[in-house]
Amino acid sequence: MNVDKVLKALSIVQEPDLGKDLVTLNMVRDIVINGNDLSFTVVLTTPACPLKDLLKNNCIKAIHDLIGNEINVNVHFISEMNSKRTDPETILPKVKNIIAIVSGKGGVGKSTVASNFALALAGDGAKVGLMDADIYGPSVPIMFGLRGQRPMMQTINGKGMILPMEKYGIRVMSIGLLVNEKDAVVWRGPMASSAIKQFVSEVFWDELDYLIVDMPPGTGDIHLTLMQTVPVTGVIVVSTPQDVALADAKKAIAMFSQAQLKTPLIGLVENMSYFVSEEAPQHKYYIFGKEGGRKLAEEYDIPFLGQIPLIQKIREGGDEGKPVMIGEDTEAKKAFQDFAGTAARSIAMINANINTEKRAELVVA
Numbered sequence: 001m002n003v004d005k006v007l008k009a010l011s012i013v014q015e016p017d018l019g020k021d022l023v024t025l026n027m028v029r030d031i032v033i034n035g036n037d038l039s040f041t042v043v044l045t046t047p048a049c050p051l052k053d054l055l056k057n058n059c060i061k062a063i064h065d066l067i068g069n070e071i072n073v074n075v076h077f078i079s080e081m082n083s084k085r086t087d088p089e090t091i092l093p094k095v096k097n098i099i100a101i102v103s104g105k106g107g108v109g110k111s112t113v114a115s116n117f118a119l120a121l122a123g124d125g126a127k128v129g130l131m132d133a134d135i136y137g138p139s140v141p142i143m144f145g146l147r148g149q150r151p152m153m154q155t156i157n158g159k160g161m162i163l164p165m166e167k168y169g170i171r172v173m174s175i176g177l178l179v180n181e182k183d184a185v186v187w188r189g190p191m192a193s194s195a196i197k198q199f200v201s202e203v204f205w206d207e208l209d210y211l212i213v214d215m216p217p218g219t220g221d222i223h224l225t226l227m228q229t230v231p232v233t234g235v236i237v238v239s240t241p242q243d244v245a246l247a248d249a250k251k252a253i254a255m256f257s258q259a260q261l262k263t264p265l266i267g268l269v270e271n272m273s274y275f276v277s278e279e280a281p282q283h284k285y286y287i288f289g290k291e292g293g294r295k296l297a298e299e300y301d302i303p304f305l306g307q308i309p310l311i312q313k314i315r316e317g318g319d320e321g322k323p324v325m326i327g328e329d330t331e332a333k334k335a336f337q338d339f340a341g342t343a344a345r346s347i348a349m350i351n352a353n354i355n356t357e358k359r360a361e362l363v364v365a
Contacts, residue, residue: 009066039074047125104248106217114214119325120340132174145321189221234266241292267303306339
């Protein structure tokens with residue numbers, strides 16, 4: 001056994017999403033051989049990769065098949081987040097991926113999805129920030145237990161910057177941290193857009209793998225401002241299975257597909273897919289319809305990122321400032337983890353310039 005034989009064996013192991021082998025993609029590092037003991041490191045494109053076990057098993061099988069069954073194989077994983085940014089990086093220079101969470105209408109649980117999505121990514125080792133861009137109805141401070149708290153200011157490189165709040169390992173910024181909770185934000189569109197620009201340019205986000213942006217519902221000024229101000233990696237559409245919500249989700253998909261925006265669609269996640277009770281978790285009740293989100297994703301050839309059930313603990317966690325992702329293992333927590341892993345795969349494929357249709361096929365597979 002030598003390094004060349006190891007690399008030759010691993011050259012038959014395909015990265016499932018990127019469609020090339022690990023050696024060609026330069027994903028194999030630090031090969032150490034000691035008698036029949038072999039260890040090496042595989043570099044993942046995202047910390048939230050749900051395919052670690054598959055890659056590990058395929059690597060071990062390749063070594064055993066092509067070199068020998070007697071070899072003890074130890075596979076390590078690290079992540080090096082990729083990014084498709086080609087801008088001068090004057091805006092959010094240390095942020096690798098900016099992900100907008102959108103919905104065609106309110107009331108579909110977009111902020112709940114955004115908050116738990118951010119926590120799921122952070123739980124897999126990513127550096128994550130959460131920007132609450134819902135100027136008129138900020139809910140992230142409540143969901144993160146930050147009500148009444150105010151961010152600090154600090155001079156950085158000669159410029160006064162707002163330091164985002166930190167909670168549960170996430171950097172958080174919201175208009176709800178700057179105004180009284182009982183006060184209404186009565187602003188015209190230009191003022192709201194100006195606030196979003198400030199959240200981008202005057203908040204010290206520092207180095208992040210993902211900046212999750214919880215957008216307001218609909219398709220308006222704030223959406224256009226964000227897309228025209230920062231290099232958004234892609235958009236995740238949140239909907240329920242209900243026909244009314246799906247009709248508005250179509251408008252969101254259409255908006256970001258327009259030529260003047262042409263923002264990649266990471267995929268669609270279906271929230272409140274079905275209700276389950278703690279007393280009878282084996283029974284699913286499809287209160288808002290069944291499989292509407294999946295059918296819409298198939299109709300538009302975009303990745304379907306998963307289903308989030310309607311569970312009391314999700315609501316309780318948001319109201320209590322302790323999102324379900326930081327609690328004990330539950331069906332709800334697993335649903336968010338599965339969704340986050342699938343979304344992370346789709347983001348990695350966007351950064352590798354794999355088209356929407358191919359991503360939809362691979363994510364489903």
